[in-house]
Amino acid sequence: MSGQVSQVRRWIGLPVVAVVLVVATITVQLTHGGGTYEPLRPADACVERSVTSRATGIDGLTERLVLIGLDEAACTLRTSREALTLQLARQSGDPTTKQVDALREGLLSAVARMKADGSLPKASALVDEVLDSADLNGLLERIIRALPDSVIDRALSTDDVLVRTIDDLDVRALLDDLDDPSALDGRVEKAVTQAVKDSLEARLRDLV
Structure with a gap:
């Protein structure tokens, strides 16, 4: 019986661990500026930019x-x-x-x-x-x-x-x-x- 209880506790504990990991990850991202993320804008086609080629x-x-x-x-x-x-x-x-x-x-x-x-x-x-x-x-x-x-x-x-x-x-x-x-x-x-x-x-x- 005690073994079954321990198994149940382990299964219950898995979602808790997952939540803790997600919260920790989000916290690290916010600490490093993740909360201010903005998608990159396409380059202005009218502004001359350097264009190189890998081919010859x-x-x-x-x-x-x-x-x-x-x-x-x-x-x-x-x-x-x-x-x-x-x-x-x-x-x-x-x-x-x-x-x-x-x-x-x-x-x-x-x-x-x-x-x-x-x-x-x-x-x-x-x-x-x-x-x-x-x-x-x-x-x-x-x-x-x-x-x-x-x-x-x-x-x-x-x-x-x-x-x-x-x-x-x-x-x-x-x-x-x-x-x-x-x-x-x-x-x-x-x-x-x-x-x-x-x-x-x-x-x-x-x-x-």
Whole structure:
């Protein structure tokens, strides 16, 4: 009988111990400022912020381009980058002309900003990556690889290639049927990356 009483007391004591632990945890949090917690606000898209990329080469270039471009577009639309991507994913119907124009202009503004801060790589720094994925005959590829960097950089400027790429980009198609906010960056980056490679390849062909 005494064993049963002890068992009952243990079962009764468990909720008491749980309550004590919860109260102690809350007390510690309040002591360290937990009672003044406020949710983080999205960054102001109109305030220039540093944008870095973990990728290199053309992938890194286009990643920065898209992130800056989305900030610029969000600023134009008077919202945050996070809110814009969420809106594009949740809205019913096609993207509006205002959204399409804002993103295109944002990407063009990003090119200008990257040119101004000196973060655009020279075209010659991207040639090997372009040739590695291009479908060129062996002789043409060897001729292009043999061109001095100075010749390539005089004939091609990275900002000009990017501007031409963005002008030709089907932005509306990129924004259409977007059901995942996190997919927007990747979708635009993939399209821009491929377009940049195609543009550079075509213009490299014209050099020889």
